[in-house]
Amino acid sequence: xxxxxxxxxxxxxxxxxxxxxxxxxxxxxxxxxxxxxxxxxxxxxxxxxxxxxxxxxxxxxxxxxxxxxxxxxxxxxxxxxxxxxxxxxxxxxxxxxxxxxxxxxxxxxxxxxxxxxxxxxxxxxxxxxxxxxxxxxxxxxxxxxxxxxxxxxxxxxxxxxxxxxxxxxxxxxxxxxxxxxxxxxxxxxxxxxxxxxxxxxxxxxxxxxxxxxxxxxxxxxxxxxxxxxxxxxxxxxxxxxxxxxxxxxxxxxxxxxxxxxxxxxxxxxxxxxxxxxxxxxxxxxxxxxxxxxxxxxxxxxxxxxxxxxxxxxxxxxxxxxxxxxxxxxxxxxxxxxxxxxxxxxxxxxxxxxxxxxxxxxxxxxxxxxxxxxxxxxxxxxxxxxxxxxxxxxxxxxxxxxxxxxxxxxxxxxxxxx
Numbered sequence: 001x002x003x004x005x006x007x008x009x010x011x012x013x014x015x016x017x018x019x020x021x022x023x024x025x026x027x028x029x030x031x032x033x034x035x036x037x038x039x040x041x042x043x044x045x046x047x048x049x050x051x052x053x054x055x056x057x058x059x060x061x062x063x064x065x066x067x068x069x070x071x072x073x074x075x076x077x078x079x080x081x082x083x084x085x086x087x088x089x090x091x092x093x094x095x096x097x098x099x100x101x102x103x104x105x106x107x108x109x110x111x112x113x114x115x116x117x118x119x120x121x122x123x124x125x126x127x128x129x130x131x132x133x134x135x136x137x138x139x140x141x142x143x144x145x146x147x148x149x150x151x152x153x154x155x156x157x158x159x160x161x162x163x164x165x166x167x168x169x170x171x172x173x174x175x176x177x178x179x180x181x182x183x184x185x186x187x188x189x190x191x192x193x194x195x196x197x198x199x200x201x202x203x204x205x206x207x208x209x210x211x212x213x214x215x216x217x218x219x220x221x222x223x224x225x226x227x228x229x230x231x232x233x234x235x236x237x238x239x240x241x242x243x244x245x246x247x248x249x250x251x252x253x254x255x256x257x258x259x260x261x262x263x264x265x266x267x268x269x270x271x272x273x274x275x276x277x278x279x280x281x282x283x284x285x286x287x288x289x290x291x292x293x294x295x296x297x298x299x300x301x302x303x304x305x306x307x308x309x310x311x312x313x314x315x316x317x318x319x320x321x322x323x324x325x326x327x328x329x330x331x332x333x334x335x336x337x338x339x340x341x342x343x344x345x346x347x348x349x350x351x352x353x354x355x356x357x358x359x360x361x362x363x364x365x366x367x368x369x370x371x372x373x374x375x376x377x378x379x380x381x382x383x384x385x386x387x388x389x390x391x392x393x394x395x396x397x398x399x400x401x402x403x404x405x406x407x408x409x410x411x412x413x414x415x416x417x
Contacts, residue, residue, distance in 0.1 A: 023058060023061060024061070024065070027058065027061050027062050027065045028065055028069075030062060031062070031065050031066055031069050031071055034046060034071070034076060034079070037049060038079065041078060043078075044074075044075055045074065045075055045076075045077070045078025045081070045102070045105075045106075046075055046076055046078045046079050047078055047079060047081065048079050048085065048086075051085035051086070052085065053084070053085055053087075054085060054086050054087070056087050056088075056089055059080075059086040059087050059088050059089075060088060060089060060090050060091065062086065063080065063088060063091055063093070064092060067092065067093060067094070067096060072093065072096050072098075073096065073097055073098065073102075074097075074098060074099050074101075074102035077098060077102050077103075077106040077107075078102070078105075078106060079106075080106045080107060080110070081105055081106050081109070082109065083109055083110055083111075087110060087111070088107065088110040088112060089110070089111065089112060089113045089114070090112075090113060090114040091107065091110075091112060091114065091115050091116070092114075092115075092116040093107075093115075093116065093117055093120065094116050094117075094118045094119060094120075095118070095119045095120070095121065096120060096121070097120070097121040097122045098120055098121075098122050098124055099122050099123055099124060100122075100123060100124045100125070100128035100129075100132070103117075103124055103128065103129065103132055104128070104131075104132040104135075107132070108132035108133055108135055108136050108139065109136060110136075110139065111136075111138045111139060111142045112133070112139050112142060112143050113142055113143065113144055113145070114143075114144065114145040114146075115133075115143065115145070115146050115147070116145075116147040117129055117146075117147065117148055117151070118147050118148065118149035118150055118151075118174070119149060119150040119151070120151060124151070125151060125152045125153060125154055126148050126151050126152065126153045126154070126162065126175070126178060127153060127154050127162050129148060129151075130162065130163065130164060130166075130167075133146075133167060134163075134166040134167065140166055140167055140168065140169070141168070141169055142169060143167055143169055143170060144169055144170060144171045144172065145170075145171065145172040145173075146167065146170060146172070146173050146174070147172075147173075147174035147198075148174060148175050148178065149174055149175070149176045149177055149178075149198070150176070150177045150178070151178055152178070152179070153178055153179050153180065153184075162184060162187075163187055164184075164187055164188050164191060165187055165190050165191065167191070168191065168192060168193070169193060170191050170193065170194055171193050171194060171195050171196065172194075172195070172196035172197075172219075173188060173191070173194060173196070173197055173198070174197075174198040174221075175188070175198065175199060175202065176198045176199065176200040176201050176202070176221070176224075177200065177201040177202070177224075178201075178202055179202065179203050180199065180202040180203060180204060181202075181203045181204060181205075182204055182205055182206050182209070184202075184204075185199065185202075185204050185206075185207075185209045185210075186209045188209075189209040189210060189212040189213055190212065193216070194213060194216070194217065195213075195216050195217055195218050195219065195244075196217075196218065196219035196247075197210075197213070197217065197219070197220055197221070198221040198222075199220075199221070199222055199225070200221055200222060200223045200224045200225070200249075201223070201224035201225070201226075202225065202227075203227050204225060204227060204228065205227050205228060205229040205230075206228075206229065206230060207222075207228070207230065207235065207238050208238060210238055210242065211238060211241055211242075213242070214241050214242050214243055214244070215243070215244060216244055217242055217244060217245060218244050218245060218246040218247065219245075219246060219247040220242065220245060220247065220248050220249070221247075221249040222248075222249065222250055223249055223250055223251045223252060223253065223282075223285075224252075224253055232262070232263040232264045232267060235264050236264060236267060236268065236271075236274065239268070239274060239275060240273075240274045240275065242275070243277070244277065245275055245277065245278060246277060246278060246279045246280060247278075247279065247280040247281075247306075248275065248278060248280070248281050248282070249280075249281075249282040249308070250264070250265065250268075250282065250283060251282045251283055251284040251285050251286070251308055251350070252283075252284070252285030252286050253285060253347060253348075253349045253350060254285070254349075255285055255311055255349055255350075255353065260286070260287060260288060261283070261286040261287060261288040261289055261312075262286070265283050265286050265289070266288070266289075266293070269283075269289065269293050269294065269297045270293060270297075272296065272297065272300030272301075275301075276300065276301060277301075277303065278301055278303075278304065279301075279303050279304055279305045279306070280304070280305055280306040280307075281304070281306070281307055281308065282306070282307075282308030282329070282343075283307075283308060283309065283312060284308040284309060284310040284311055284312060284329060284340075284344070284350055285310065285311050285312070285349075285350060286311075286312055287311065287312060287313055288312070288313065289309065289312040289313060289314045290313065290314055291314050291315070291316060291317040291319075291320060293314075294307070294309075294314055294320065295317075295319065298319070298326070304326055305325065305326060305327060306326070306327045306328070306329075307320065307326065307327075307328050307329070307330075308328075308329045308340075308343065309328055309329060309330040309336075310329050310330055310331055310336075310340045310344070310350055310353060310354060311331070311350070311353050312330075314330070315328055315330035315331065315332045315336060316332045320332075321333060321335065321336070322335040322336045322339055323335055327339050329343050329344070329354075331353075331354065331357040333361075334358075334361060334367055334370075334373070337354055337357055337358050337361065338372070338373060338376060340354035341354050341355070341358070341373075341376040341377065341379075341380060342376060345376075345379055345380055345383050346383060348384050348387055348389075348390060351380050351383075351384065351390060352387070352389050352390050352393060355377065355380065355390065355393040355394055355397055356393050358373070358377070358397050359393055359396045359397050359400065362397065362400035362401065363400065370401055373401060374398065374401045374402065377394050377397045377398055377401065378394075378398070380394060381394040381395075381398075
């Protein structure tokens, strides 16, 4: 994550109207012909029959393409065993179905720099991943970014001694929506180089261990901490001591049941001396925030680059339009809504709220042909393909964005999504 929020490991998408790259076409060809290019090991996994040493970037592109095409599983992951031909550095296996054994045999021998293993399906746990990565000394020294969102911490066969502390080079860690507790946070906060942390939706009750990171933590994402048991004064004291903090996300997904701004949000906005170096603050989902409160807050922090204000009631003023250097995720104009669609793609409740406001906007105003907006809507639909609410309102938005002559100027590949 950077000060504007989480950064994708996959990089920017290709232009829908432009031709695919030659390297991309070659890698897609390899993916389509894996069966012909491979033999089968005794355990059923695949190995390439004859393979030259791939450039490292092509190895990363190969596993990324296998994930995108839905062909990465225990069997096909076997092509990455060993590092003679394929050497991985930046890997995203988000939402794949993999076993702990296949992960360990195929990926843990590589000198990984970044790994996104979020929402893996199968029997693999956080403990399995940590044990596998820690077994490789080179990986312990090289791994800088690790994302484990939505995984179980332990299985019945896992080693109960869960520890992040051996991964000493970690700079960015995401353990959102796991059952991480206070002891786990203490272990994490012993990492000497950690500067970006996502602990959203965990079972943490006390944020005091964060003080061990006060000299170098610049990004903290901590929404959905429903087990937190701290007074407002204690919480503000800890935040005020995080002297290097640039990005803070304390937004709220419980829009229907728990949307009234807590005292810590309002007091943070009303106290200019707290976090004077802040550049990015997300309080989306907390009602009761006003433009009047935000104006002196921003005047005391000229370096602000982002505000998350969706479903807060704030954002109607010109200084919060999102058109200038200050980006705003909100609901009062198309610029704010596009920022919300981009930032909340993974967060179903906030995404659905942004889509609803987009639908209302496109019903009321003629916004012309907007291929970039359509791309954001389609991305949300793909991410939440099982959400009836997201699919219904997204479909209505797609209709408004492609109705009649509006579709003529849309990129053909985008319309085929």
